[in-house]
Amino acid sequence: MTEAKRSKGTLTIYDVARLAGVSIASVSRVLNGQGTPRPETRERVMRAVGELSFVPDASARALSNGLKEVVGVVFRRGGEATFEDEDESLLFIDGINRGVEVAAQRRSYDVLVSSVGVHDSHASTRIAGVAGKSDGIILHDRMLSAVGIARLAEMIPIVTLAGSPTRASVNVGCDNDSGMRALVNHLAGDHGYRHLAYLSGHADSPDNRARARVFEAAATAVGAQIQTGPDWQGNYSASGGAQVIASLLARGGALPRAIVCANDQTALGVIHALARQGLRVPDDVAVTGFDDVPVARHLHPSLTTIRQPIEQMGATAFEVLYSRISGQGGESNIVLPVRLMLRESCGCAPASPVTPSLGVGG
Amino acid sequence: MTEAKRSKGTLTIYDVARLAGVSIASVSRVLNGQGTPRPETRERVMRAVGELSFVPDASARALSNGLKEVVGVVFRRGGEATFEDEDESLLFIDGINRGVEVAAQRRSYDVLVSSVGVHDSHASTRIAGVAGKSDGIILHDRMLSAVGIARLAEMIPIVTLAGSPTRASVNVGCDNDSGMRALVNHLAGDHGYRHLAYLSGHADSPDNRARARVFEAAATAVGAQIQTGPDWQGNYSASGGAQVIASLLARGGALPRAIVCANDQTALGVIHALARQGLRVPDDVAVTGFDDVPVARHLHPSLTTIRQPIEQMGATAFEVLYSRISGQGGESNIVLPVRLMLRESCGCAPASPVTPSLGVGG
């Protein structure tokens, strides 16, 4: 802190070099652990860096060596209103993003997050903005069309989450097929439910399409009756799920014995809508989710659902992106395993109040 | 996509200029809306940009104009294990970060997030890394000592959250005093509880200190008996809260009539620990939280707590930082208002099942 050159302007490597009595090349080398600087040189540089509290400018580094050590993550926010009551709707996304971030740290990368409003038409503008600041980007579901992705992928490595791989981009998803099949078999086989409905998510979501397809196939295979189609079209949100139920009940439609929801959020809305009409879950209708977000176990009844390895998906997305950035190849479609979590909402017995496996927060 | 120069190397502004038949200065101007380019010039540039899918490099821009349009956010992760079952413990932080991000978007800034493991000794190294990539940084609670902050603040604008302002940094917090006072008055006054305990958070957290201080003062003022001290020392986590209760019960200590927890997480742990011993909340013991994280209303009993304007705190932190980055001054300690949320865990009557204000997710 002695004779710091900390005038108006920024402190640069020149200031450090001057204070240490060496060249900027030497400062750069000791800071980056390149070469084998003489102990005394290293010592003097480090002292100067300490005295000045010098922090090298990452933009200059990036420009010089072509690596920003930043990955961007872009996703959609629930609503257009800025601070509306979104509650848990972003739990899934937050979980993924945390996985990305933790994995990024290990490679000393940082994560630039950017959300886009659900009806924001400037999505591609924002994505481009993030792309300019990153070495590669991770796109959550429904951010860009396939051709949009293909175009962007020519400029920068891209990994999509719960999407579809393209020639140029990699996708990381979960095993929707096995999960849905296990769920339907449990509902129809173990509980003997003969009448099932699938309350869908966004029609254009690859995850939703896969779940819907397997639901139909598996239910049909075991001879269960199914309800699907426009009347059962939700949008991954709690209110979307609630609305489907409200409309159904309003027009006197018959409820199935079990409602398989496209995700946990939807199931949450369904349970509330049913409760409002005095219907009991699972006694009158069984309800299941998909994702296993943290609140799922706290609901009453606790939610039977398919657990996706949420943080691991984020971590995997980063690792795959990292290897693309590093010029390595690799798989173009990665499918992570899921697990059926049996709780109360499907009709299984409630867990005992002391459930060691859930730990204190459970 | 005609004669793109997209060889190995990066596509640069030179490629665009060549394709458009203008100088790089012109390209830069139309891209940034500077000056008044001739319509034809603008047109040709835009066409070239489109054909090439050109995305300008943000590092080069930043180096040139001294602005990265990035703010960093640094916080602590719950545990040292990478993917342990952290559940809702990060809800509060995620909420803040979302507020930061949404506010940043309005100024076309992006947010670089970086978490530090709870026992990670390299916190300052990570912070420095983020600092080099940002125009300013937002530090969550307990990231750096006061002197550490003061030092770093000489290099880069800093805003702390739930901390204390320093000469060089700004702090954004909530009105702990009013919130805690209202809570204690409700417990002692409205419910008539004469025996209260404060289960504290991290001893070195400014928020915790303020809450503890006001708890004592307010409870004493209304003539209630209080329990505090080492036996009631938690750490903001559910397991910390559960442990305090378990120890107390194990050594046969007497429970107070109401337990005021330092935050919602702690309350969650307390409620579980009590349930494990067959004690009922609020009949045997009332329990309250602080924060009002989204799950608070889903607990059974639903949690009486103090609502902090979580996203707004994040948004405010960004705005304050932004004005510092822009060279403007401003307050150095900003205190946001809180609100007492009366639910079941304090002994208030359960809300009717249909609660319009909570909406579908509620």
Next chain:
DNA sequence: CTGAAAGCGCTTACAG
């Protein structure tokens, strides 16, 4: 309105 040129703060061959 437009172009040539300098400069932003680093890294990294290239000599010595």
Next chain:
DNA sequence: CTGAAAGCGCTTACAG
């Protein structure tokens, strides 16, 4: 081991 110098891809006075 160390230093002088070029170069990374932009932006922005400065002339014209």
